[in-house]
Amino acid sequence: MWVGTFFIVFLAAVAGSSCGAARLYRFPRSARVAIQDWRPFNVAHRGSNGEIPEETALAYKRAIEEGADFIEADITATKDCVLICFHDPILDDVTDIAAHPEFRGRRATYEFEGQNLTGFFVVDFTFEELQRLRLRQRYSFRDPSFNGKLQIITFERFISIALEASRTVGIYPEIKSPVFMNKHVQWPQGKRVEDSFMEILQKYGYKGKYKSDDWNKQPIFIQSFAPTSLMYISNITDSPKIFLIDDATVRTQDTNQSYAEITSNRYLDFISNYVVGIGPWKDTIVPPNITTGYLMNATHLVSRAHSRHLQVHPYTFRNENQFLHFDFHEDPYEEFEYWIKTVKVDGLFTDFPGSLHRYQEWSSKE
Amino acid sequence: MFYVSLLLLLLLAGSDCRVFQFPFQTNEPYNIAHRGSSGEFPEESVLAYKRAIEEGADFIEADITATKDGKLICFHDLILDSVTDVHDHPEFASRKQTYVVDGVNVTGYFAVDFTLEELKSLRLIQRYPNRDQSYNGSKLQIPTFEEFIAIALASPKSERVGIYVEIKSPTFINHHVKWSEGRKFEDVFLNILKKYDYNAKYLTKEWLDKPVFIQSFDPSSLIYLHNKTSSPKILLIAPDSITSDTKQTYEEIISDDYLDYISKIVVGIGPAKEAIAPVDSNNKLLPMTDLVDKAHARGLEVHPWTFNHERNLLLPFDYHQDPYREYDMFVNTLEVDGVFTDSPESFETYRRQWRIFSKRKRPYKNE
Numbered sequence: 001m002w003v004g005t006f007f008i009v010f011l012a013a014v015a016g017s018s019c020g021a022a023r024l025y026r027f028p029r030s031a032r033v034a035i036q037d038w039r040p041f042n043v044a045h046r047g048s049n050g051e052i053p054e055e056t057a058l059a060y061k062r063a064i065e066e067g068a069d070f071i072e073a074d075i076t077a078t079k080d081c082v083l084i085c086f087h088d089p090i091l092d093d094v095t096d097i098a099a100h101p102e103f104r105g106r107r108a109t110y111e112f113e114g115q116n117l118t119g120f121f122v123v124d125f126t127f128e129e130l131q132r133l134r135l136r137q138r139y140s141f142r143d144p145s146f147n148g149k150l151q152i153i154t155f156e157r158f159i160s161i162a163l164e165a166s167r168t169v170g171i172y173p174e175i176k177s178p179v180f181m182n183k184h185v186q187w188p189q190g191k192r193v194e195d196s197f198m199e200i201l202q203k204y205g206y207k208g209k210y211k212s213d214d215w216n217k218q219p220i221f222i223q224s225f226a227p228t229s230l231m232y233i234s235n236i237t238d239s240p241k242i243f244l245i246d247d248a249t250v251r252t253q254d255t256n257q258s259y260a261e262i263t264s265n266r267y268l269d270f271i272s273n274y275v276v277g278i279g280p281w282k283d284t285i286v287p288p289n290i291t292t293g294y295l296m297n298a299t300h301l302v303s304r305a306h307s308r309h310l311q312v313h314p315y316t317f318r319n320e321n322q323f324l325h326f327d328f329h330e331d332p333y334e335e336f337e338y339w340i341k342t343v344k345v346d347g348l349f350t351d352f353p354g355s356l357h358r359y360q361e362w363s364s365k366e
Numbered sequence: 367m368f369y370v371s372l373l374l375l376l377l378l379a380g381s382d383c384r385v386f387q388f389p390f391q392t393n394e395p396y397n398i399a400h401r402g403s404s405g406e407f408p409e410e411s412v413l414a415y416k417r418a419i420e421e422g423a424d425f426i427e428a429d430i431t432a433t434k435d436g437k438l439i440c441f442h443d444l445i446l447d448s449v450t451d452v453h454d455h456p457e458f459a460s461r462k463q464t465y466v467v468d469g470v471n472v473t474g475y476f477a478v479d480f481t482l483e484e485l486k487s488l489r490l491i492q493r494y495p496n497r498d499q500s501y502n503g504s505k506l507q508i509p510t511f512e513e514f515i516a517i518a519l520a521s522p523k524s525e526r527v528g529i530y531v532e533i534k535s536p537t538f539i540n541h542h543v544k545w546s547e548g549r550k551f552e553d554v555f556l557n558i559l560k561k562y563d564y565n566a567k568y569l570t571k572e573w574l575d576k577p578v579f580i581q582s583f584d585p586s587s588l589i590y591l592h593n594k595t596s597s598p599k600i601l602l603i604a605p606d607s608i609t610s611d612t613k614q615t616y617e618e619i620i621s622d623d624y625l626d627y628i629s630k631i632v633v634g635i636g637p638a639k640e641a642i643a644p645v646d647s648n649n650k651l652l653p654m655t656d657l658v659d660k661a662h663a664r665g666l667e668v669h670p671w672t673f674n675h676e677r678n679l680l681l682p683f684d685y686h687q688d689p690y691r692e693y694d695m696f697v698n699t700l701e702v703d704g705v706f707t708d709s710p711e712s713f714e715t716y717r718r719q720w721r722i723f724s725k726r727k728r729p730y731k732n733e
Contacts, residue, residue, distance in 0.1 A: 362719040
């Protein structure tokens with residue numbers, strides 16, 4: 001009886017602890033259709049956020065319904081070290097923080113990736129406080145009907161959505177702004193955000209090199225703009241990693257390197273020891289002429305990556321006209337066709353996984 | 367023997383090679399290039415029409431209106447302000463006018479106040495600011511009706527292209543233009559069609575050789591033409607509107623009685639998409655109306671307008687900004703018989719990828 005009581009107390013203690021939800025999701029792994037691997041990956045960028053507010057459970061479930069191969073999330077940290085899915089460092093643009101007078105005093109200005117930024121910072125709120133907020137669609141030209149209804153989810157909840165699916169769905173989490181996270185969040189016992197990130201992945205059994213049996217059962221890519229984070233976790237995991245590359249004007253947040261440097265042959269040789277691919281902003285691969293609205297000549301980034309056996313997963317593909325260069329005649333499927341057939345990328349981050357899936361299904365009939 | 371074959375070959379090459387043609391397709395819903403490939407080029411320009419043909423349109427579509435000297439041109443608006451560089455022509459500054467159009471005052475530079483020669487000095491521009499502006503003002507002129515027909519006839523025979531021409535604002539035109547010999551707009555329009563042998567009954571061999579639809583919002587113009595031409599006619603329909611000529615409401619036009627009546631005159635209707643798939647104030651689809659069924663039940667084809675990816679407007683959210691979903695709804699679910707699109711290329715891709723063959727076979731009997 002004492003053992004039983006102790007067991008119940010233990011369970012309660014575990015359930016009550018902060019710094020990560022205590023639920024351990026377990027799911028049947030057998031008899032699920034494997035992930036496809038013969039055409040470029042359909043990566044649902046922040047879920048199906050063309051239709052539903054980004055990084056919500058609903059957006060991820062919709063993406064899975066629509067045929068995405070991977071669901072993608074930005075993993076950041078709260079004040080009390082809970083890892084959540086949220087893109088921005090501040091809450092202002094996609095939550096109803098402005099409607100919460102109780103938080104008015106939390107407005108702050110911090111230096112964020114080289115610039116001063118003012119707003120309500122995620123790192124200044126506990127997870128429980130964030131749960132009081134409701135998300136909204138970022139873009140005014142997208143469907144607002146879910147505004148005010150959906151909450152921020154944890155990294156673990158995100159993983160559970162993938163594992164709950166009736167077919168194999170991969171996850172594509174990003175270690176987001178690790179420099180900022182490590183500076184502002186009080187991690188226990190000298191840990192870093194990367195440690196906490198990896199603990200959760202390991203808890204749910206994510207392991208194995210790209211295309212290993214383990215990986216095929218639970219596909220994953222770990223992405224980051226910070227090369228040192230990727231190098232750090234290389235000592236902890238053999239899961240495949242992707243090095244994200246920003247616009248040509250942006251320097252890496254941790255190593256302060258320029259675009260020219262991190263896309264040089266020498267650097268690609270170096271980073272290919274740690275990553276299986278790169279995730280560049282698509283306008284740096286094939287730059288547009290801002291005046292005419294048409295694409296200029298493609299750079300050689302893709303072929304240089306491919307010759308080092310690096311995959312290329314550019315971001316971000318969006319259906320709306322204002323995001324489509326004139327070459328594509330206002331047709332998002334023409335854009336898919338160009339990037340898949342001409343540029344020959346290995347995966348695409350898209351806000352509209354449903355459209356990409358339909359395009360891929362069509363074009364694979366031929 | 368060799369020389370005979372060579373001679374035959376040369377003769378064939380010199381002729382229009384009718385033995386090598388593909389028949390005009392009627393198995394699939396028509397790809398009607400609305401004002402040409404107007405998503406890419408300024409509307410109703412030579413380039414827009416040529417591109418549409420390249421992209422596989424079945425029909426190139428034009429609004430036919432008239433100049434001061436009674437010449438027929440391809441131009442959509444009554445005024446020149448939105449799609450030409452008339453504002454850059456100080457010599458025309460005094461031509462600005464205000465006329466009453468369907469009970470409303472409209473101010474601008476009216477095409478009917480310019481001769482053809484004057485209009486030819488203008489240059490076309492892209493109507494929508496978010497579309498490619500690079501052809502603005504460069505070289506594109508307003509085409510005449512005959513120049514438009516010439517483009518269709520010049521297409522390779524293997525890509526036969528039909529013409530889908532609208533008698534535009536006939537009440538206004540007949541009021542403002544002094545026709546010679548007392549002729550009306552509709553007569554002048556028809557004479558040009560007949561000059562180029564567009565005068566055959568729908569789906570006959572002659573029609574398949576020279577495909578044409580005559581469209582109008584004005585029933586009386588179509589009725590006027592009914593006994594003067596065998597060419598098939600389409601009645602255009604817009605919700606929340608009143609016909610200019612007969613002052614009939616939308617509800618009356620789509621009533622069973624009226625559709626029974628007009629189905630003796632026209633082979634189909636061209637409704638706005640919203641007449642079939644209305645949209646609420648939150649940009650979401652409302653339940654579909656029964657207009658397509660009512661039309662099909664009377665053997666009438668349905669060619670909705672306009673599929674255009676966005677302009678400045680959004681597709682209803684239900685389509686997730688995916689033009690192919692919208693095509694799918696109208697073609698697969700609603701089974702319309704043609705679409706007016708600003709992007710004939712995307713509709714062609716849709717048809718090719720889905721290899722659409724109409725479940726409905728032409729010619730349609732009353733169902």
